[in-house]
Amino acid sequence: MRRAVLLLAAMMGLAGPALAADTVNPKADFKAFRDYFTQRFPNVPLNDFVNGPYSMDADLRKQWVEIDAFPPYQFALDKGKQMFETPFKNGKTYGDCFANKGIGVRQNYPYFDTKSGEVITLDVALNQCRAANGEAPLDYTKDDMAALTAYMAYTSRGKPFDIKIPDDPRALAAYRKGEEYFYTRRGQLNFSCASCHVQSAGDHIRTEVLAPALGIVAALPIYRSEWGGMGTTSRRLVTCNSQVRGVPLKPEDELYRDVEFYLSYMSNGLPISGPGARP
Amino acid sequence: MRIRACIGLAIFFSAAALAAAAASADDFKTAFAKATAAEAAAGVLKNQWTTTAAELKAAQKAAEAGNFDEAVKHAEAAEALANASIAQAKEQAAEWQHAVIR
Numbered sequence: 411m412r413r414a415v416l417l418l419a420a421m422m423g424l425a426g427p428a429l430a431a432d433t434v435n436p437k438a439d440f441k442a443f444r445d446y447f448t449q450r451f452p453n454v455p456l457n458d459f460v461n462g463p464y465s466m467d468a469d470l471r472k473q474w475v476e477i478d479a480f481p482p483y484q485f486a487l488d489k490g491k492q493m494f495e496t497p498f499k500n501g502k503t504y505g506d507c508f509a510n511k512g513i514g515v516r517q518n519y520p521y522f523d524t525k526s527g528e529v530i531t532l533d534v535a536l537n538q539c540r541a542a543n544g545e546a547p548l549d550y551t552k553d554d555m556a557a558l559t560a561y562m563a564y565t566s567r568g569k570p571f572d573i574k575i576p577d578d579p580r581a582l583a584a585y586r587k588g589e590e591y592f593y594t595r596r597g598q599l600n601f602s603c604a605s606c607h608v609q610s611a612g613d614h615i616r617t618e619v620l621a622p623a624l625g626i627v628a629a630l631p632i633y634r635s636e637w638g639g640m641g642t643t644s645r646r647l648v649t650c651n652s653q654v655r656g657v658p659l660k661p662e663d664e665l666y667r668d669v670e671f672y673l674s675y676m677s678n679g680l681p682i683s684g685p686g687a688r689p
Numbered sequence: 690m691r692i693r694a695c696i697g698l699a700i701f702f703s704a705a706a707l708a709a710a711a712a713s714a715d716d717f718k719t720a721f722a723k724a725t726a727a728e729a730a731a732g733v734l735k736n737q738w739t740t741t742a743a744e745l746k747a748a749q750k751a752a753e754a755g756n757f758d759e760a761v762k763h764a765e766a767a768e769a770l771a772n773a774s775i776a777q778a779k780e781q782a783a784e785w786q787h788a789v790i791r
Contacts, residue, residue, distance in 0.1 A: 442791050443790050593788045593789055595784075595785070596736055598738045652739060655738050657737035665735065
């Protein structure tokens with residue numbers, strides 16, 4: 411009998427770590443994630459993480475401050491505002507699809523939609539709005555979508571991320587898939603998102619400084635000098651995949667939305683800073 | 690006479706050896722089918738590599754130009770890359786958890 415109890419205890423002991431690893435605990439993840447970055451970069455004020463590479467490198471920051479006197483994303487903001495306020499053919503506007511007429515709501519995206527059982531990003535919500543009003547969808551990687559999301563981010567600047575994970579196993583599964591995608595190595599170069607933005611945050615990759623994962627979504631969409639234009643979240647993820655020689659997913663693929671959900675939840679409490687400008 | 694016969698035989702055997710080494714259209718089809726099957730399996734795992742696609746494209750281009758040696762070489766490289774991406778996906782299915790910040 412005693413042997414049986416010991417055997418059972420030993421089996422439970424073996425099973426313990428595996429079970430712990432499989433348990434989804436966003437609150438614990440959030441704390442560990444935040445502690446990791448704040449302890450690794452103790453001189454960076456918490457809210458400054460949203461400024462990505464500029465929070466890591468003083469010289470780069472000086473350049474950014476000067477560049478921001480004449481923001482390179484200004485043309486996108488102007489275009490986005492005009493698009494946002496221009497009525498559809500049926501007379502309605504984007505504002506009619508969103509809470510508070512779409513002003514100052516960026517911090518609530520993405521959210522988990524309990525009706526469809528999927529993560530809805532701001533970009534997807536904008537195309538849903540267009541579809542509901544009889545308009546053709548916008549390309550998730552192109553300038554029009556970048557302009558609209560830039561304007562909506564701008565009206566939300568300073569508002570803290572407020573991503574909620576509803577008490578729904580599908581929402582936890584989406585969070586979990588996003589986390590898995592973030593940490594999974596892929597492409598011929600065998601890199602994960604975390605390889606650059608966790609393990610190598612603040613390091614140089616050629617001339618660039620790698621942004622920390624904490625707050626990395628707050629500045630999106632971004633103007634990138636490398637691109638010579640604006641880029642949406644989709645463009646950023648597609649480019650990341652290609653750079654490690656992985657075939658990218660389709661823009662706004664379920665997994666991309668899940669990883670944005672995961673990273674945005676990790677950024678809860680940090681202020682929206684988009685649209686951003688990056689080298 | 691003897692020398693001529695020897696040269697003739699040498700030419701014959703060299704030609705035969707070359708014919709054996711040169712890949713045929715069928716060789717290419719076989720290699721390409723194996724590579725595309727492996728690439729499709731990587732696609733199911735959502736883990737294809739851009740370099741695999743590039744090798745497949747190069748294989749097709751070489752085959753269209755009638756260069757089957759080159760075409761087979763690229764198809765075999767594509768298959769090897771696709772299999773590596775499959776192995777990566779299978780390994781990472783559990784391994785990713787070890788990288789998570791805890």
